[in-house]
Amino acid sequence: xxxxxxxxxxxxxxxxxxxxxxxxxxxxxxxxxxxxxxxxxxxxxxxxxxxxxxxxxxxxxxxxxxxxxxxxxxxxxxxxxxxxxxxxxxxxxxxxxxxxxxxxxxxxxxxxxxxxxxxxxxxxxxxxxxxxxxxxxxxxxxxxxxxxxxxxxxxxxxxxxxxxxxxxxxxxxxxxxxxxxxxxxxxxxxxxxxxxxxxxxxxxxxxxxxxxxxxxxxxxxxxxxxxxxxxxxxxxxxxxxxxxxxxxxxxxxxxxxxxxxxxxxxxxxxxxxxxxxxxxxxxxxxxxxxxxxxxxxxxxxxxxxxxxxxxxxxxxxxxxxxxxxxxxxxxxxxxxxxxxxxxxxxxxxxxxxxxxxxxxxxxxxxxxxxxxxxxxxxxxxxxxxxxxxxxxxxxxxxxxxxxxxxxxxxxxxxxxxxxxxxxxxxxxxxxxxxxxxxxxxxxxxxxxxxxxxxxxxxxxxxxxxxxxxxxxxxxxxxxxxxxxxxxxxxxxxxxxxxxxxxxxxxxxxxxxxxxxxxxxxxxxxxxxxxxxxxxxxxxxxxxxxxxxxxxxxxxxxxxxxx
Numbered sequence: 185x186x187x188x189x190x191x192x193x194x195x196x197x198x199x200x201x202x203x204x205x206x207x208x209x210x211x212x213x214x215x216x217x218x219x220x221x222x223x224x225x226x227x228x229x230x231x232x233x234x235x236x237x238x239x240x241x242x243x244x245x246x247x248x249x250x251x252x253x254x255x256x257x258x259x260x261x262x263x264x265x266x267x268x269x270x271x272x273x274x275x276x277x278x279x280x281x282x283x284x285x286x287x288x289x290x291x292x293x294x295x296x297x298x299x300x301x302x303x304x305x306x307x308x309x310x311x312x313x314x315x316x317x318x319x320x321x322x323x324x325x326x327x328x329x330x331x332x333x334x335x336x337x338x339x340x341x342x343x344x345x346x347x348x349x350x351x352x353x354x355x356x357x358x359x360x361x362x363x364x365x366x367x368x369x370x371x372x373x374x375x376x377x378x379x380x381x382x383x384x385x386x387x388x389x390x391x392x393x394x395x396x397x398x399x400x401x402x403x404x405x406x407x408x409x410x411x412x413x414x415x416x417x418x419x420x421x422x423x424x425x426x427x428x429x430x431x432x433x434x435x436x437x438x439x440x441x442x443x444x445x446x447x448x449x450x451x452x453x454x455x456x457x458x459x460x461x462x463x464x465x466x467x468x469x470x471x472x473x474x475x476x477x478x479x480x481x482x483x484x485x486x487x488x489x490x491x492x493x494x495x496x497x498x499x500x501x502x503x504x505x506x507x508x509x510x511x512x513x514x515x516x517x518x519x520x521x522x523x524x525x526x527x528x529x530x531x532x533x534x535x536x537x538x539x540x541x542x543x544x545x546x547x548x549x550x551x552x553x554x555x556x557x558x559x560x561x562x563x564x565x566x567x568x569x570x571x572x573x574x575x576x577x578x579x580x581x582x583x584x585x586x587x588x589x590x591x592x593x594x595x596x597x598x599x600x601x602x603x604x605x606x607x608x609x610x611x612x613x614x615x616x617x618x619x620x621x622x623x624x625x626x627x628x629x630x631x632x633x634x635x636x637x638x639x640x641x642x643x644x645x646x647x648x649x650x651x652x653x654x655x656x657x658x659x660x661x662x663x664x665x666x667x668x669x670x671x672x673x674x675x676x677x678x679x680x681x682x683x684x685x686x687x688x689x690x691x692x693x694x695x696x697x698x699x700x701x702x703x704x705x706x707x708x709x710x711x712x713x714x715x716x717x718x719x720x721x722x723x724x725x726x727x728x729x730x731x732x733x734x735x736x737x738x739x740x741x742x743x744x745x746x
Contacts, residue, residue: 216469216482216715218530223543224282226733227481229745231725236434236743242724245443245457249418251627254397255380256333258341258663259627263643268440269380270736271422272404274313274321276379281483281731283544283646285375290430291321295375300686302352303370305377307363312429315383316404323363326378327354328387330365335662339390344654344664346683347371370684372691373647381405407433407740418442434743444593444622452478452719459720459727464489464523464596464712472719481728484543485716486644488535489596491604491709494636495670500586501636504670505568507706510586511554512561513611519603520712523596533713538656538702539648539695542713546648546692550700554709561611570612577612585614589635592619600639600711630667638667641714646732649682649695656702670707 250265255273276295278288287295294308313321331337335345352368371377383403387393396402400413407430408422420440424433443451448460449471462468462480472480491514493507501507520532533542536549562572570577570584577584588604590597598619605615615637620629629635645651654664657679658671675698682694702708720728727742 215529216480216527216717218524218528218532218715220530221482221484221533221543221716223484224731225483226281226731227483227729228727228738229481229725231745233431233434233741235745236725236741237745238434238743239436240434240744241437241439242435242742242744243455243457244438244440245448245451245460246420246440247442247445248623248625249415249420249442252398253401254382254386254393256329256343256382257394257397258343258631260397261343261665262626263641264440267737268420268422269401270406271408271438271739272401272406272410272425274379274381274405275736276307276381277376279376279646279732279735281733283486283732285646288379291381297374298364300370303367303374305363305365305367305374306357307365307378308357309361309363310429311361314405314427314429316409316425316427317383319383320360321381321405322360323354323356324360325381325384326363326365328384329378329382330354332387332393337390338661339394341390341394342662342664345662346650346653347374347377350684370686371650372683372686372688373650376645376647407431408438411437431740433740435739438739446593446595449475449719458724459718462527462717462719463714466523466526467595468719469527469717472717475719477721477723478719479722479728480717480719482715482717483729483731485714485729485734486541486732487641487714487716488541488644489600489639489641489711489714490535491600491711492630492635492638492640492668493670493706493708494633494638494668495705495707496633496668498633499636499668500582500584501706503568504704504706505564506570507670508554508704509561509564509568509611510608510613511706511709512557512564513608513613514604514709515556515607516709516711517556518607519600522603523599524712524715527715527717535710535713537696538699538708538710539644539652540692541644541648544648546695548696550696550703551710553700553703554706558611565611565613572612575609575612576614583614584612585616587616587618587636589618589620589625589629589638591622591625591640594622597639604637604639631663633663633667633669635667639711643734645735649679649691653679653683656698656707668707670705672701672705675701675705 246264252260254260274291276291278286291313298304298306332340333348335349350367350369350371352366355364357364407428409425411421411423413420423437451457453475493501516534520534524532536551540547569579590601601617678698685691718729723744723746725745
């Protein structure tokens with residue numbers, strides 16, 4: 185299951201797909217690429233608009249319905265919800281396949297860094313851009329968003345304050361369509377801030393922000409609008425918005441349909457969905473190779489699977505030395521090989537960094553402090569007073585039993601949890617696997633810290649440092665996405681410095697210093713980078729394995745060739 189990280193200062197930055205690069209589809213009679221995969225190449229069957237059929241409905245699988253249609257509220261950041269939100273909300277910036285960010289001309293005529301000292305941004309809004317209630321998009325939407333997200337009013341249950349807490353003021357420029365943003369502290373990865381944008385009315389009160397958009401978006405401004413939301417059937421349909429001012433979408437509609445992970449291949453074969461994420465599932469990979477009308481497409485993706493640890497005082501893993509000892513007892517290479525080995529013709533990508541993924545600028549393996557070493561793990565636990573008594577270690581009469589919470593049904597999470605359980609048993613740690621309904625997983629367990637360990641996927645972005653600040657920054661007043669409540673003043677200081685450093689080389693160096701400290705704290709254990717393979721119908725154009733161009737997907741140009 186996927187939880188999306190923050191892009192720049194924006195939660196789930198929504199950006200349009202730019203068809204700048206593509207590669208040929210992976211042949212169905214071969215394995216997928218592993219660590220040898222090139223970064224920045226999309227595999228989407230790019231087609232000119234004239235070759236894409238006008239009309240049709242695209243069936244899109246989701247794992248869960250949106251918990252909140254407000255992307256900025258703590259419960260609104262689940263990946264499936266974001267994919268639906270991006271089709272109907274203003275995405276001010278667009279992220280390309282090769283991890284670059286550009287202003288989206290449908291909303292912004294210009295976005296520029298006007299000054300560096302003090303740092304000032306200037307936005308010029310497209311005069312055609314309007315909300316679905318007929319109101320123009322203006323500087324006031326930006327101002328209201330900043331005031332709600334800057335952290336000064338704790339009643340707003342925000343998923344991130346990154347970037348917004350550094351702003352001194354948001355002002356009207358020459359007209360209502362000109363926005364001037366002045367920072368009190370420098371914010372380096374500013375591209376993507378205020379995206380997705382929401383209307384001023386959503387920020388009017390904490391109650392409206394937190395609960396007003398739980399059931400549906402009240403105002404939209406995208407190429408599509410909400411057609412229907414059926415919570416009983418677990419289906420959301422978006423349809424062309426006739427008031428859209430940009431290029432007309434090729435599709436009449438997109439139907440987002442909840443499908444259990446175990447049933448996606450069958451749903452595709454039966455015509456219920458038009459694509460699915462192969463992810464780490466060998467079963468889905470094998471089915472994709474043999475299903476008529478299917479093609480496998482692959483591109484290096486900003487997606488990795490990990491284990492998150494809970495360091496709160498109520499958790500048995502509150503001691504960072506215990507967490508690091510457990511990490512030393514987990515063989516990530518063995519887990520990656522078990523999940524991906526049968527699919528890949530190259531080696532699985534075992535990740536050694538929390539900020540930068542393999543093949544991207546800035547990546548270096550900082551995982552040495554937690555490298556797999558069973559004997560070192562045993563000794564460390566011994567030294568900490570956790571002595572082996574029978575099969576399980578004890579300290580002060582308490583067994584070292586760790587509750588690992590996973591979503592179900594999800595065969596990948598199930599396999600990861602059992603492999604982890606087996607490996608940690610060898611060092612005297614008992615793993616109690618608790619499988620909870622997928623719809624409850626984040627809202628009732630992860631978001632509120634109701635776990636000792638858990639496993640899910642993070643999706644990174646073109647702005648990985650600010651993207652991840654809310655995950656690793658320890659703020660006693662707000663969880664953000666630091667679900668395990670693990671951090672330190674030292675990490676906070678390094679993250680503040682990195683986010684305020686305009687020199688990219690220095691910024692990357694600071695982020696890597698922070699990453700080393702995060703490894704020492706035992707916050708999260710990255711397992712492997714996803715191969716980035718999807719199964720899609722062979723007559724689908726401008727969609728597939730999009731690399732970094734998923735914020736948003738190209739909802740306007742995707743469609744069918746026949």
